[in-house]
Amino acid sequence: DAGVIQSPRHEVTEMGQEVTLRCKPISGHDYLFWYRQTMMRGLELLIYFNNNVPIDDSGMPEDRFSAKMPNASFSTLKIQPSEPRDSAVYFCASSLARRITTDTQYFGPGTRLTVL
Amino acid sequence: DQQVKQNSPSLSVQEGRISILNCDYTNSMFDYFLWYKKYPAEGPTFLISISSIKDKNEDGRFTVFLNKSAKHLSLHIVPSQPGDSAVYFCAASAGDTGNQFYFGTGTSLTVIP
Numbered sequence: 171d172a173g174v175i176q177s178p179r180h181e182v183t184e185m186g187q188e189v190t191l192r193c194k195p196i197s198g199h200d201y202l203f204w205y206r207q208t209m210m211r212g213l214e215l216l217i218y219f220n221n222n223v224p225i226d227d228s229g230m231p232e233d234r235f236s237a238k239m240p241n242a243s244f245s246t247l248k249i250q251p252s253e254p255r256d257s258a259v260y261f262c263a264s265s266l267a268r269r270i271t272t273d274t275q276y277f278g279p280g281t282r283l284t285v286l
Numbered sequence: 287d288q289q290v291k292q293n294s295p296s297l298s299v300q301e302g303r304i305s306i307l308n309c310d311y312t313n314s315m316f317d318y319f320l321w322y323k324k325y326p327a328e329g330p331t332f333l334i335s336i337s338s339i340k341d342k343n344e345d346g347r348f349t350v351f352l353n354k355s356a357k358h359l360s361l362h363i364v365p366s367q368p369g370d371s372a373v374y375f376c377a378a379s380a381g382d383t384g385n386q387f388y389f390g391t392g393t394s395l396t397v398i399p
Contacts (some may be wrong), residue, residue, distance in 0.1 A: 174329065205389075211288070212391035213330070213375060226385060259327055271379035271387070272318050277329030
């Protein structure tokens with residue numbers, strides 16, 4: 171398997187623009203997670219899905235952030251409008267999650283977002 | 287508020303010596319802990335885990351120690367190798383009552399040849 175795939179790897183945009191990050195999880199994994207990494211807060215969970223259904227979005231910072239998972243092999247994280255403080259590395263991860271609090275999560279390479 | 291803390295942003299160690307990375311947590315409900323390793327431009331990869339029923343778990347050169355009373359865990363790498371240079375994240379979860387992992391801010395380890 172190719173692992174978790176994320177695109178784009180780098181995104182530079184201007185404040186106010188819409189940004190869409192994409193993720194393809196490992197085939198057969200039931201859970202998909204979106205994380206944001208910053209120096210100050212480390213890896214923060216934004217939202218996760220089980221079988222394409224959003225389960226917990228309490229980590230989504232504001233209404234400007236939204237995530238979808240239209241099918242088992244694709245998810246998007248959208249920021250509209252983007253702001254400079256959204257600059258971070260965004261990771262997607264997936265897991266089999268027989269037990270969500272112990273199963274290993276497999277991370278994609280991340281998308282480095284810079285909002286000018 | 288950060289429930290998992292890694293207070294040392296960086297650590298440098300000579301090749302062949304021991305590397306000790308530390309992690310503290312505040313939530314007494316946490317009962318499962320992991321360490322992830324991250325190279326530049328890559329995602330974190332799972333390294334080693336420990337359940338709260340144990341105080342030590344060993345996998346080759348990597349050993350994780352858990353001190354529940356102090357709410358502290360540490361990762362020991364012996365001997366350290368240049369390829370171990372990476373960012374190490376500590377993560378914790380609360381088994382039956384939790385629904386996510388909480389990650390620390392990471393410690394950047396540099397192993398000097």
